[in-house]
Amino acid sequence: MNLEKVIFGFFVILALSLNLSFFIGRIDEPAHHDVITFFLVVVVNIIATGLKLGDRSQIGALLLATSLVADILLIAAAIIWTFAVHVSDAGMVASTMAIIVSLAGGALVANIVSVATVVGETLMLRR
Amino acid sequence: MPYSTDPHRVTFIVLRYMRKPILVLVSVYAISMVGWVVIPGVNVEGKPEPLSFFHAFYFLTYTATTTGFGEIPYSFSDAQRMWSIISLYAGVVAWLYAVGSIIRLLQNPHFRYALAERHFARFVARIREPFVILCGFGNTGSLLARGLSDAGVTAVVIDKDIDRISALQLRDYRVAMPGICANARVPVVLTDAGLMRPNCKAIVALTGDEEVNLKIAVSARLLNPAVQVITQSTSEAHEEAIATLGSDVHIVDPFQTYARYLGATIDNPSIYVLNRWLVGDKGANLDAVPKLPRGKWILCGYGRMGRRIQQALENLRIETTIIDPGILQTDDSLPNFFRSRASQTTLREAGIAQATGIVAGTDDDAYNLSILLNARALNPNIFMIVRQELHMNERLFSVAGAQLIMQPNLVSARRILFELIAPLLKPFFERVRASRIDGDDGFLRQVFEELRENVGSNAVPRLWTIHIDDQSAPAVHSVIETAGEVTLRDIFRNPNEREQRLACVALVVRSGDDIRVMPDRNHRLSNGDQILLCGHDKDLHLLEATLNNEYTLNYLITGADQPRGYVMQWVTRRLNGSQPMAT
Numbered sequence: 001m002n003l004e005k006v007i008f009g010f011f012v013i014l015a016l017s018l019n020l021s022f023f024i025g026r027i028d029e030p031a032h033h034d035v036i037t038f039f040l041v042v043v044v045n046i047i048a049t050g051l052k053l054g055d056r057s058q059i060g061a062l063l064l065a066t067s068l069v070a071d072i073l074l075i076a077a078a079i080i081w082t083f084a085v086h087v088s089d090a091g092m093v094a095s096t097m098a099i100i101v102s103l104a105g106g107a108l109v110a111n112i113v114s115v116a117t118v119v120g121e122t123l124m125l126r127r
Numbered sequence: 128m129p130y131s132t133d134p135h136r137v138t139f140i141v142l143r144y145m146r147k148p149i150l151v152l153v154s155v156y157a158i159s160m161v162g163w164v165v166i167p168g169v170n171v172e173g174k175p176e177p178l179s180f181f182h183a184f185y186f187l188t189y190t191a192t193t194t195g196f197g198e199i200p201y202s203f204s205d206a207q208r209m210w211s212i213i214s215l216y217a218g219v220v221a222w223l224y225a226v227g228s229i230i231r232l233l234q235n236p237h238f239r240y241a242l243a244e245r246h247f248a249r250f251v252a253r254i255r256e257p258f259v260i261l262c263g264f265g266n267t268g269s270l271l272a273r274g275l276s277d278a279g280v281t282a283v284v285i286d287k288d289i290d291r292i293s294a295l296q297l298r299d300y301r302v303a304m305p306g307i308c309a310n311a312r313v314p315v316v317l318t319d320a321g322l323m324r325p326n327c328k329a330i331v332a333l334t335g336d337e338e339v340n341l342k343i344a345v346s347a348r349l350l351n352p353a354v355q356v357i358t359q360s361t362s363e364a365h366e367e368a369i370a371t372l373g374s375d376v377h378i379v380d381p382f383q384t385y386a387r388y389l390g391a392t393i394d395n396p397s398i399y400v401l402n403r404w405l406v407g408d409k410g411a412n413l414d415a416v417p418k419l420p421r422g423k424w425i426l427c428g429y430g431r432m433g434r435r436i437q438q439a440l441e442n443l444r445i446e447t448t449i450i451d452p453g454i455l456q457t458d459d460s461l462p463n464f465f466r467s468r469a470s471q472t473t474l475r476e477a478g479i480a481q482a483t484g485i486v487a488g489t490d491d492d493a494y495n496l497s498i499l500l501n502a503r504a505l506n507p508n509i510f511m512i513v514r515q516e517l518h519m520n521e522r523l524f525s526v527a528g529a530q531l532i533m534q535p536n537l538v539s540a541r542r543i544l545f546e547l548i549a550p551l552l553k554p555f556f557e558r559v560r561a562s563r564i565d566g567d568d569g570f571l572r573q574v575f576e577e578l579r580e581n582v583g584s585n586a587v588p589r590l591w592t593i594h595i596d597d598q599s600a601p602a603v604h605s606v607i608e609t610a611g612e613v614t615l616r617d618i619f620r621n622p623n624e625r626e627q628r629l630a631c632v633a634l635v636v637r638s639g640d641d642i643r644v645m646p647d648r649n650h651r652l653s654n655g656d657q658i659l660l661c662g663h664d665k666d667l668h669l670l671e672a673t674l675n676n677e678y679t680l681n682y683l684i685t686g687a688d689q690p691r692g693y694v695m696q697w698v699t700r701r702l703n704g705s706q707p708m709a710t
Contacts, residue, residue, distance in 0.1 A: 002688045004695045054693035057676055125623060 005122070011048040012118050015070070016111040018044055023108050027101045028094035038081070041104070042074045048114075059121050063114055070110035077103040137241050144232045148225040155221040159187055159214035168204045176201070186211075191218055240308075244319070247307040251283055251321040254303070258283060259547060260320050262311040262343050263333035264291040267359070267381070269298075270518060270540035271331065274406070276300040278548045283320045285311045287334075312339050314346045322351050329355035329547055337365045348372045357543055377546055381539040386435040388538050391560050392531065393419065393439040393512075397571060398559060399531060404578075405552075405588060405661065406541060413575055413584040417530045420510050421445060422483030427469040427498050429453065432514065432535075433488050448477045469498050474505055484510035487529075492520045499527045549590045551635040551642075551659035558644040574645060578661070581632050588661045593674065595656040602677035606684070607654050613684065615658075616648045618673055620683040629670055631662020 018041045025032025049067040052060065077100045084096040163183035170176040178186065182200060189196050190211075203211065232238050258281040261268055268284070272295070275282050284295055284306035295306040309316040311334060321327050330347045332340040340358045347356050356376040360366045366378050392399040396417045403411035424440055426433055429451035440447050448463040450473055467473045469487075479485070485502045487495040495513050502509050511529040515521070516536070524532050545552040562570035582588050597604045603613050615636075621627040636646040637657045643650065652658075660667065673679050681689050690696045 004688070004690050004692070007695070008692070051692045051694055054696065055691040057678055057691070060691060 008051050009118060009122075011044060011051055012111075012114055015041070015044045015048045016108070016115050019070075019104060019108045019111050023101060023104050025101075028098040030092050030094070030097045033097060033101055035081075038078070038100075038104070041107075042078055045070050045074055045107070045111075059117060063117055066110045066114045066117070070107040070114070073103045073107040073110070077107075137238075137245050140238055140241060141232065144238075145225075145228060148221075148228040152221045152225050155214075155217045156184075156187060159210075159217065160184060162210045162214060163207070166204075166206050166210050168201060168207050170201050178207075187214065187218060190215055191222060244307065244309075247305055248319045250303070250305045251319065251324075254281055254283075254321065254324075254326065256281060257326045257328045258321065259328055260285065260317070260322060260330040261333065262286075262331065262339075263335065264288075264295055264306070265333065265335060266516075266518060266536040267540045267543075268331075268333045269294070270537055271333070271543055272298070272300070272304060274540060274544040275547070276302055276304065277407075278544070280548060285309055285316060285320055287311070310339075312342050314350065317343070317346055318350065322347060322354065327351065327354055329357060331543060331547075332356070332358040333543075337362055341365050341368055344369050344372055344376060348376070355547075357546055359539065379539055379542055379546075381535060382431055384542050385533070385535040385538045386432060387560075389432065389435055389533055390439040392533070393436065394443065395571070396531065397575065398556075401559065401574070402541070402556075405590065406544075407587045407589070411585075413579050417510070419443075420483035423448065423478065423481060424484040424486065425450065425474070425477050425479060425482045425502075426486045426488065427451070427495075428487070428489035428514070429464075430488075430490065433486075436486055436488060436512075448482070450474070450477055469494075469501070471501050471505065474498075474501055479505045479509070482506065482509060484512070487511065487513045488533075489514070490516055492516050492523075496520075496523060496527055499529055503528065549592055549659055551592060551637055551657060552590070554637075554642050555634050555644050555659070570645070577632050577645065581628065582630050582662055586630075586663060589664050589667060591660045591662070591667050593658050593660065595652055595654055595658070600674040602680040603652060603674055604654055605677060606680060607652065611684070613652045613680070614648070615646060615650045615652065617684045618652075618670060618680070619648070622669055622673055622679050622683065625683060625686060629662065629666040631660050631666050631670060633658050634661055635659040 018037060022033060022037045022041050045067070049064070049071055052064045052067050055061070055064070080096065080103075081092075081100055084090075084092050088096075160180060160183040163178045163186065164180055165177060167175045167177050186199065259275060261272060261275075261282045262285045264272065264284050264286040268286070272282050272284065279302055281302045282304050284292070284304055286292055286295075286306065286308060287310045289308045292306045292308045295304060298304070307316070307320065309319075311317060311332070317330070322330060330343065332343040334340055334343070337360060340360060344356050344358045347354055352373075354375075356372070358369055358376070358378055359381055360369060360378050361380055361382055366380065369376055369378050388398075388402075396419060400411065400413060400416050404413055421443070422445075424445055424447045426437055426440075426447050426449045429437070429449050433449070433451065437447050437449065446463075448465070450465045450467060450469045452468055453464070453466045463477075465473055465477055479502060485498070487498040487502075489495055489498075492515060495515070499511055499513055502511060511527075512531040512533065513524065513527065513529040515524045515532050515534045518534070518536065559571060559574065578584075578588075593600060595603050595607070603618065606613050615633050616628075619628045619631065619633075621629050633646055633650075634644070635658070636643045636650060636652075637659075638653055638655065660670070662670075673683060678689060678691060690699045
């Protein structure tokens, strides 16, 4: 057992799980999508990205790339959320929520790729 | 046949050939059109109006394709109808003439040759991987091409016999093997075949003609000094001329190579088995080394090869009886010499019933096979060595039941193939042969044991040369750069199970001028080394991954996974105190 693998696996899978729990619900219903869950999703994703920095192997590069995709989508969603609540006069409406949740859906795909890669790499080494 | 590399040659030929038909066609069209424009017609309002140039051309166009749309734009006057009869017949004749000329051009052998030549030159120019030029696609050439294809190396083939090039195009090679029917004596042919290209690694001259081989070697040396030259030669005068060309020229004398191989094989059949096993010959098995019986031998065929075999047998103090129709008078003074063809009668006379071995070594395959059949009928337990001249008879020889099959062409082809794809095999076989001459059998036994244990007796091995540099083994390169130590034992560990080793063996390690055959497992690698490996395909893939991934390599060396990310590296450093961690 390897401490780095434990920590790394924990954050990567946690990012996926939180992402899914935020994503679930009717896409345009603000009551189904919790702001605190969303905050955790963003934070855990960024931590996972940080853990991936510095790996010089090919798989490390792929993992970093998927993580960056998820980060960009989630940060875009966060900016839209902030804009809707604080800047726009209409506040959080159904159509804005749909955009945010669909962006989180995109990040979910990136996270699935990330977890699949980590699991695949671990299974490849039968030790 | 005149030769030129002008890329516009084909276009030029077409234009020159089509000059007359095009002139005829243009004249017929021009005269017809002028007629149409001059001859009066009548328009809808009943006013006289001839066709315009546009309508005249339109009419000629749709009638030329036999698409009669009718009389457009207005119904023709009778004068116009008369002119249309004339212009249509003239047009049909002009078109038939033009089309006929094109068809004749396409059937012209010179034109087809020019087309093939252009296709070939373009194809060669598009090759990106390293390739070899092969001049002469005879027996040895086609065996070599097959070996190169198995090793994934493209060969550009030149042969002056069109039948051989047609044969080449019908083979099922794994890589592209473009071929051209041309005379390799002409330097332009060689440049068309890519001699001057940077990815041309070697040129092999296997034409049956010594003079042509010499010319190819000289041309190659002058046109591209960086290219490796391998030529086949049997005459000393030519060998001397070729040898003066420089260092990277290899001369393969098929008779000498074959004779040496034959001598070594009779001396020690395990060399024969090892050779076959290394090239992945079907049915080669390290455990099945035939044992040469020491009794009386019969030798059929006493030419250049036969003499060599007799010499080898004599060295082993084996008594031989020779059967040969013989041309030299001096042969009669030899003991046990039968001047005759080997038939049932002469075989019986030569004492086949008491003999323990027979060599069918004439240069005629059918004759050799008949000797085998006769010998087996007279003495079922006899040990048989047979010479096979033509590769196409392979199936017959494989069922004939001889213990050793010697193919002179195959021996030469393999020798050249090894020179091209695994040059380090040469010192390996030199060492193997030397070990026998010194009477020290231990080395050969060690080679067999290592291969048997780590790769398997009846495995199909792959030969692979690795270069320790930042291109093909970046992980090893960087570990050595940071003053780390990498041994063969380390890289041979199995990434999935560190205590196990991969099924491969290092045959030769070369660092600079220092060449080590069967290096020790603790041999330290240094940058710039070349290692010749032999092993299973699957294991060599795992090894390749290790050479490229420094985390795997570090794990194999130390037995512990190192932190990969910056965060974990920092955490590990803190946990281990102030000790700096190597990354």
